Amino acid sequence: MKILVTGSSGYYSQILCNFLSENGYLCYGVDLLEGERSNLIGYTKLDLLDKKTLRKIFEKNQFSAVIHLASQIDFAVKKQSDLYFNNLQSTKNILALSKEFGIKKIIFTSSNSIYLGNDKEIIGELDIPVPIDEYGRSKIDCENILNECKSELDINIIRCPNIIDSGRVGMLSILFELLQSNSTLWMLKGGEVRHQTIYAEDLNKAILKLLQYSGSTVHNIGCDEVKNFKEIFNYLIELSKSNSKLRCVPDFIVLPLLKLAYRFNLSPLGPYQFRMLTRDFRFDTNKIKRDLNWFPEKNNAETLGIAFDFFLKNENVIKNKKSANSGAVNLGILKILKIIKF
Numbered sequence: 001m002k003i004l005v006t007g008s009s010g011y012y013s014q015i016l017c018n019f020l021s022e023n024g025y026l027c028y029g030v031d032l033l034e035g036e037r038s039n040l041i042g043y044t045k046l047d048l049l050d051k052k053t054l055r056k057i058f059e060k061n062q063f064s065a066v067i068h069l070a071s072q073i074d075f076a077v078k079k080q081s082d083l084y085f086n087n088l089q090s091t092k093n094i095l096a097l098s099k100e101f102g103i104k105k106i107i108f109t110s111s112n113s114i115y116l117g118n119d120k121e122i123i124g125e126l127d128i129p130v131p132i133d134e135y136g137r138s139k140i141d142c143e144n145i146l147n148e149c150k151s152e153l154d155i156n157i158i159r160c161p162n163i164i165d166s167g168r169v170g171m172l173s174i175l176f177e178l179l180q181s182n183s184t185l186w187m188l189k190g191g192e193v194r195h196q197t198i199y200a201e202d203l204n205k206a207i208l209k210l211l212q213y214s215g216s217t218v219h220n221i222g223c224d225e226v227k228n229f230k231e232i233f234n235y236l237i238e239l240s241k242s243n244s245k246l247r248c249v250p251d252f253i254v255l256p257l258l259k260l261a262y263r264f265n266l267s268p269l270g271p272y273q274f275r276m277l278t279r280d281f282r283f284d285t286n287k288i289k290r291d292l293n294w295f296p297e298k299n300n301a302e303t304l305g306i307a308f309d310f311f312l313k314n315e316n317v318i319k320n321k322k323s324a325n326s327g328a329v330n331l332g333i334l335k336i337l338k339i340i341k342f
Contacts (some may be wrong), residue, residue, distance in 0.1 A: 001211070002026040002041070004063045006048060006094065007070030009035025011170075012163045012200055016067070019204040025211070028061055030054070031070065048090035051097070058101045065105040065211060068094050073135055087138035091145055098153065105154040106146060107210050112161045112196075112222075112283065114140040116275050124284040125159075125218050133271045143218075150216035157218045158206060161283065164303035165200035166310040169318050171273065173329055176311045179236055181338045182243040188251040188277050191230030196222040196282045199298040199306075209292040217291065220283035225299040229277075235301040236308055245342070251278050266333040 003020065007013050008029025017027045017039040028042040029035070037043050042061070046053050048070055070090060072083045091108070098106055115123050117130030131137045146155045169176070178185055198221055206221055227235070230246060237244055255274060261267035275281070288294050311318065
């Protein structure tokens with residue numbers, strides 16, 4: 001089976017393409033950035049807004065399915081309105097060409113960002129999305145556009161929390177640099193907040209099952225045994241032998257300062273991170289377990305441990321990464337946290 005993978009140079013995309021290649025699938029990649037190509041049968045560097053060039057790729061290849069992973073994320077763009085337009089129009093182009101060339105399946109990775117404004121701790125597929133940023137709005141509107149055509153082709157939407165594995169850095173570089181510097185780790189809400197993640201290999205297995213699944217679906221996915229931040233930080237400190245200490249601060253003091261710093265581009269932390277640090281979040285994964293006979297292997301602490309170990313061993317390589325999730329972010333004013341050790 002030949003599959004078109006959008007965003008193929010991205011952090012998770014490369015993991016998925018390796019996995020699918022090992023399982024006998026032929027992956028053709030498209031992306032704005034250069035990336036690893038050894039796991040691909042073909043690659044074209046292009047903007048998905050370029051429908052003319054994209055059509056030529058569909059004409060030259062007989063794809064059985066499209067895995068649509070490409071999307072711009074909030075801290076990687078200058079204008080949020082551009083992010084929304086690009087994500088939406090890219091999806092429209094993929095959908096239109098898939099219909100034109102008779103492709104029977106599109107797998108779309110959506111996000112827990114569509115629920116940033118929903119206060120429920122455990123969220124199911126039927127709970128109402130409440131996006132509060134352009135990334136979340138783009139994801140739910142892409143879902144809606146795709147679902148309008150689910151009677152014509154299989155539309156498989158899988159809503160993901162943060163995808164973590166070896167090589168994942170991005171916003172995690174803030175935590176990793178603090179641990180590496182033996183700096184104090186500051187926690188809100190007493191460190192009791194729980195935030196779900198998904199191990200990349202667990203997501204791979206779900207997507208493989210969806211490729212073999214007949215019908216349109218919407219599924220939430222995430223790890224079981226969701227550890228709180230205090231448990232995660234202690235796990236990482238022990239794993240790395242860091243001398244970092246845990247300290248708690250009141251969120252009613254810190255959050256306004258963080259939001260102000262974000263507003264004036266002094267900090268990379270935005271709405272998604274504010275929710276993650278202050279409110280529990282977990283997807284109810286009973287439906288995907290039931291429908292696909294899928295079960296996760298690693299919890300959120302274990303996956304972060306894998307990512308941190310990679311960071312420590314590959315710091316020089318990470319500095320040269322351009323991918324939003326594979327490279328480290330600019331800490332901005334948060335650099336001051338590296339010198340606080342008590």
